[in-house]
Amino acid sequence: MIKPICKDIFFLKKKSTPATKKDLSVGKDLQDTLRANRERCVGMAANMIGVNKRVIIVNIGFMDLVMFNPVIISKDTPYETEEGCLSLVGVRPATRYENIEIEYYDMNWQKQRSKFKGWTAQICQHEMDHLEGIII
Secondary structure, eight states: OOOOOOOOHHHHTSOOBOOOGGGHHHHHHHHHHHHHTGGGOSEEEGGGGTOOBSEEEEEOSSSEEEEEEEEEEEEEEEEEEEEEOTTSSSEEEEEEEEEEEEEEEOTTOOEEEEEEEHHHHHHHHHHHHHHTTOOO
């Protein structure tokens, strides 16, 4: 289901709670909502659609990847950049890492480990900041 984008800063600043198998529908809602906002968005966190759970979706080029309870397990090569967000107006500075490795559960609730670099790594980090209540 396509959900409205949350712009409530107080809600967005809350730390997200762990997702469970019962939250698989949140992944589907993120897929639908990202698809509907494709022209101006490359990733989302569940709190951006009003759900306080640790779920993100990231466009990795050829597909949209949903991650439940993602955790960065390694990172290297920091750099400074500017980012925008559907939940905010304008762009803001951010420190990101060129290479990251993330552990997460997929839509089949199977544990995965994936490496990302460059733009895709930046998107992941932005969305994972949302889970911590960090707004750029």
